[in-house]
Amino acid sequence: MTEGTKLLASMLLTGVGATAAMDLWAIARRRLLGVPSLDYALVGRWLAYLPQGRFRHHPIAATPPVRGERALGWAAHYGIGIAFAALLFAGWGPAWAGNPTLGPAMIVGIGSVAAPFLVMQPAMGAGIASSRTPRPMAARLHSLITHAVFGLGLHASGRVAALALAA
Structure with missing residues (x-):
């Protein structure tokens, strides 16, 4: 396997693993705290209407x-x-892929909360950073924690990918 192929495989494994960690957190959050998970059918609906010019x-x-x-x-x-x-x-380049560290993963994970705050939530009618929801601060906190879990998932999945592809 070439270095480029290893890097691509590591990136895919890291992204899928981190997203799965986020999904596991959503299941735990629903069971432990009674907080409903995002219905990804609504994300699909939003995407399906984009080609028709409806944002x-x-x-x-x-x-x-x-x-x-x-x-x-x-x-x-x-x-x-x-x-x-x-x-x-x-x-952070191939060096991070070979030896994943927590800091960069958390920067990207927590930073990724900008996507729902500034794009998805306003587009779906919830306002910027959930401002039009019944409990905006609680929704923001849940989003922030979920994206921190994504950051932890990036780190953990990156470590697993680095070990799996080290050979």
């Missing part, structure tokens, strides 16, 4: 569903996780 919804749940929205939403969720792993690799 904003008030709220997305009131927009008519589209065929395949759940699969589209889940694929986008994992694709976005991989994209943030690519950002991490672009920022």
Whole structure:
């Protein structure tokens, strides 16, 4: 396996693993705290309406569903996780891939909360940083913690990928 192929495999494993860690956290949060998980069908619905020129919804749940929205939403969720792993690799390079450290992973993980705060939530009718939700501060805190878990997942998955691809 070439170094480029190893780097690409590491990036994919890191992104998928970190996204899975985020999903496991969502399951635990729902069971332990009663906080519902994001319905990725709504993400798929939002994406499906983009080619029609519709960016904003008030709220997305009131927009008519589209065929395949759940699969589209889940694929986008994992694709976005991989994209943030690519950002991490672009920022810290092959050296990080060979020896993943926590700091850069947390910078990217926590920094990734900007995407829902500034793009997804406003586009889906929840306002900037959940400002139009019944409990904006609680929603913001949950988002921040979830993205910190994503950062921990980037680090842990990066370590696993580095070990798996070291040979």
